[in-house]
Amino acid sequence: MALIDAHQHFWDPAAVAYPWMDPGDTVIHRHYGPEHLTPHLERHGIDGTVLVQSADSDEDTDAMFAVAAGFPAVLGIVGYVPLEDPARAADRLAELAVRPGFAGIRNLIHDRADPDWLLQPSVVDGLRLLERADVPFDLVAVLPRHLEVLLVLSERLPELRVVIDHLAKPPFEGDAGPWRELMAAAAANPNVFAKVSGLYPAPGTDLRPWVDHALEAFGPERLMLGSDWPIAELAGGFDPVWSSLVEVVDGYGPAVAAHLRAGTARRFYGLSS
Structure with missing residues (x-):
């Protein structure tokens, strides 16, 4: 059965600025490239990946395309455009659209002080560019408010295809009620998908x-599997994080697992076989 990692990163802090990184964090603040990922892909039988942006900059996006050009395992690239500047975003989107492997756009909204940033008129205009061009948007939702904002966007931009990264960070040790309700509400829009990725609960959870x-909210046809590597290194490394996710997914049986393993990612991002 095919297997795609729908959420992984490459970066080199010596070449590109990543403002969110702590230089003292020697696990994260270091170079991660294909040579580090390849053994994991081979060990787990992963057929390909979706490479996702790690900085809100053209430099990070260009670096991803440069690396992917020599690494066929990358089937799709989720880059960055400045959504708050629609004119510049349109120009940049036109540039990216013709590059092999271009699959979507993401902004690091969780690093912005204003959780309503996506609702600013200029940003909505930027998202409308994606809607019109049928370019997917990766939503980094880490607060309940981020999901509430998504509900507003679903009304304003109903054809915008969105994937919620990391299941919107479930509250493993808190009140799950709001998360459950908001995820179900978000899933009411058939153009909203989600990634089973970036889940780092306490050991034994x-x-x-x-x-x-x-699965109840989205169905398997709108869920995909991702490692969130190399962030996964903070939770024990690629192997235990990925294995725990695949074990859960495969436990639903092949008819369900086939979607999460590869089918959904291929359809959502338009990945080649």
């Missing part, structure tokens, strides 16, 4: 109930 809820 059962992920199955959280994925159960995602």
